[in-house]
Amino acid sequence: SQTIHQWPATLVQPVGSPLSLECTVEGTSNPNLYWYRQAAGRGLQLLFYSVGIGQISSEVPQNLSASRPQDRQFILSSKKLLLSDSGFYLCAWTPTDSNQPQHFGDGTRLSIL
Amino acid sequence: DAKTTQPPSMDCAEGRAANLPCNHSTISGNEYVYWYRQIHSQGPQYIIHGLKNNETNEMASLIITEDRKSSTLILPHATLRDTAVYYCIVRVVYYGQNFVFGPGTRLSVLP
Numbered sequence: 472s473q474t475i476h477q478w479p480a481t482l483v484q485p486v487g488s489p490l491s492l493e494c495t496v497e498g499t500s501n502p503n504l505y506w507y508r509q510a511a512g513r514g515l516q517l518l519f520y521s522v523g524i525g526q527i528s529s530e531v532p533q534n535l536s537a538s539r540p541q542d543r544q545f546i547l548s549s550k551k552l553l554l555s556d557s558g559f560y561l562c563a564w565t566p567t568d569s570n571q572p573q574h575f576g577d578g579t580r581l582s583i584l
Numbered sequence: 585d586a587k588t589t590q591p592p593s594m595d596c597a598e599g600r601a602a603n604l605p606c607n608h609s610t611i612s613g614n615e616y617v618y619w620y621r622q623i624h625s626q627g628p629q630y631i632i633h634g635l636k637n638n639e640t641n642e643m644a645s646l647i648i649t650e651d652r653k654s655s656t657l658i659l660p661h662a663t664l665r666d667t668a669v670y671y672c673i674v675r676v677v678y679y680g681q682n683f684v685f686g687p688g689t690r691l692s693v694l695p
Contacts, residue, residue, distance in 0.1 A: 477627075507685075514671070515628070515685035561627050563683075570616050570635075570675065573683050575627030 473498035477562045477576030485584050490535075490549040492579050494562030497543065502564040504545040505573070506537055509559040521545060522567070557583045587611070587674045593690040596666075602659040604689050606672030609653045616675050617648060618683065619657045621668040621691075628671065628685075631657065662693045 474497045484490060496502050503522050507515040517530045519537035527537050534553050538546045545562060562576040589607040596602040608617060618633040632639055632646045634655075639646045645658040659666055671688040 514687045517684070559625070563627075570633070572618055572620075572630040572633055574630060578625070578627045580625070 473564075473574070475562060475564055475574060475576045477579060479579055480577065481580045481582075483582045483584060484552050486554055487551050490547070490552050490556070490581070492547040492560055492562075492581075494545045494547075494576060495543055496564045499543070499564070499566065501542060501567050503567060504539065505563040505565075506545065506547050507561040507563065509561065509578075511558075515561065519547070552583050554583050557581055587684065588672045588686055590670070590672050590686065590689045592687065593692070595692050595694055596659075596662045598664060598693055598695050599661055602657075602662040602666065602691060602693070604657040604659075604670050604672075604691065605654065606656070607654045608672070608674045611652050611674050617646070617652075617655050618673045618675060619644070619646065620671045620673065620685075621666075622671065622688070623668045631670075662691075664693050664695065667691060667693045 477494045505520045506518045508518055509515050519527055519529055521527050521539045524539055524542055534556060535549050560579045560581055563573045565571055565573045587608055587610055616633050616635050619631040620628040621631055622628045632641055632644050634646045634648055636648055636652060648655045669688040669690050671685050673683050
C-alpha cells in the first residue's frame with residue numbers, strides 16, 4: 472500500500488534562517504505531488520504542485536520554493552524565512568491521470584520567531 | 585476560489601446521524617465531489633467521493649442530487665471522534681489534479 476512521509480513534525484526557526492521540509496511517497500510511481508499551507512483556523516492554500524521530476528508549478532507568489540529531485544520526493548525550501556511563513560505545511564499526493572482522491576501527510580507545524 | 589458552499593458549523597448529538605450539506609451549483613459534468621475531514625493538527629483524511637451515483641463506504645455515505653448541484657455527507661452514527669472540520673471539494677482539473685479546499689464545516693459531536 473502507499474504511504475506518505477513528511478518531516479519534521481514541528482519546527483521552530485528564527486526569522487531569516489533557511490528552511491527545508493521533505494516529503495516522500497512510498498508504494499507508487501510517478502505520483503502528482505503537492506505542498507499546501509494552512510494558517511491557524513483557515514482552509515488549505517495550495518502552494519506548489521508537481522506532475523514529474525523537475526516539474527514544479529507555483530500557485531501563489533511567495534518566499535518559498537519547491538523541488539522534486541526524485542520521482543517520489545518533494546522538498547519545500549526557503550533561503551530566508553519571514554514571520555508570515557509560519558503555519559501548518561502539508562504534503563499530498565495523487566496517482567497520475569485519475570480521479571482518485573488526494574492523500575495527505577501528517578504535516579509540519581512551522582513557527583517563526 | 586472554492587467551487588463549493590458549506591455551512592461554517594454544525595452540531596450533532598452522539599449516536600445520531602450527521603448530515604453535512606454542500607452546494608456546488610456550477611459543477612461540470614466530469615467533475616467529482618470529494619469529502620475530507622481534518623481533526624485538529626492533523627492532515628486531512630479522505631472520506632469518500634462520487635460522480636453522480638450515491639456512494640457508501642465504511643466511513644460514510646454520499647448522496648448527490650440528480651442535478652448534481654448539491655450533495656450531503658452522512659455519518660450514520662456520529663461519535664465524539666467525528667468532531668472535525670469537513671471539506672467538500674469539487675475537483676478542478678488544471679495541469680495536475682488540484683483540489684481547492686474552502687473553509688469547510690466545523691462539526692461538533694456533542695455527548
